Amino acid sequence: MPRSKRDKKISLTKTSKKGVALKQRIIDDIRSCVEKFENIYVFTFTNIRNNTFKEIRDSWKPSRFFFGKNRVIGVGLGRTVEEEVEDGLHKVSKCLKGERALLFTDCTKEEVLDWFKNHKYDEFARAGNIAPKSVVLEEGPLEQFSHAMEPYLRKLGLPTKLDKGVVTLIKSYEVCAEGCVLTSEQAKILELLDIRMATFQMCLKAHWSKKNGFEKL
Template identity: 50%
Template sequence: MPKSKRNRPVTLSKTKKKGREHKEVIVSGIRDAVDSYTSVFVFTYENMRNLKFKEFREQLKSTSRFFLGSNKVMQVALGRSIADEIRPGIHKVSKLLRGNSGLLVTNMAKDEVRQLFDEYEDYDFARTGSNATETVELKEGPLDQFTHEMEPFLRKQGMPVRLNKGVVELVSDFVVCEEGKPLSPESARILRLLGNKMATFKLYLVCRWSVDEFELYKEAPDDSDVESL
């Protein structure tokens, strides 16, 4: 096995002492994991939900480790070029850490990992600023799903409602959101009340590295295309 370069000194960006120490812990953890596991995957994600990701990570904790955080710190840990990479060819992984990305370091078979990622998705309520995946319009008339106590709150969200004999009623048609347009805070709240889950938390594999193989599955997005954690 080629000699590991993981013990080389690392120059990190200018930070306060506490921040630097934290980065050094991450770098050390990644390098330890690369030495201990057989494969390294880069993955990207959409609509991250921390609780759901924690549950997914727990399923694999006996065979794998996940790393999320600063792409630059993870790149430093792996090495950004042939000259400073910690294992032969692993700088190719580093170059694909862009945007909403993370590392999976694992002993699982590659086909098993790909199946898990391909099959995993979880639905949740969309957040303010997310693009609506469909147009939602409520028609004039009674809104039986809401109790009369909800009428003042619904009015504050911009809905043209009134109480009619104790029943919440729309006095005119109301468009909650339009497909492809960003959700306002009010729209996001109404969709939650309606039980309409527009966000899909999804993980995508970008590439895999092992001692004897590098596989590219899909291109990682540019930093400008996604919002970091």
């Protein structure tokens, strides 16, 4: 009886014992998912936030997502024809570059394509993002903030003071200009103001199935 591809041993060198255990667990999880699910999708993502992604993970159960540690995930799938645990999976490994991740699922291709096409999430921008619009605060009270926040707002750069216990801008202030690269202070001010300038979006790049093999999307 021929030996299963999934029985291949892997050498994890230059790694601490704790690191080896973690990497081996990821590899084992990947191989378990290969055996369990019919389809694997490779997708890119931008402006990811942990809370949003946790909600997505929960909504897709029992499907499984893997992101980060592309090299380790690639080892789990097999990076070459000789190493791959199912035919064609080395092609999936080659797609794992930069901010890319995997979805293991039994959902139909039509269901997956439709969901990825129609789901985007407004998120808070981070330092380094480009501001899509200008935001200017007018002089006057900022009643959404408690008096205890005033020193912190001033530290972020807002020209504030306490006026009878109310946080107040002493002059108009441009938080950001359209097209500017946001600083960490600007990003934090926008978050405190509940102004979301980024979009968390995922874009499908490739698909592998046990029935049809690998294809680019």
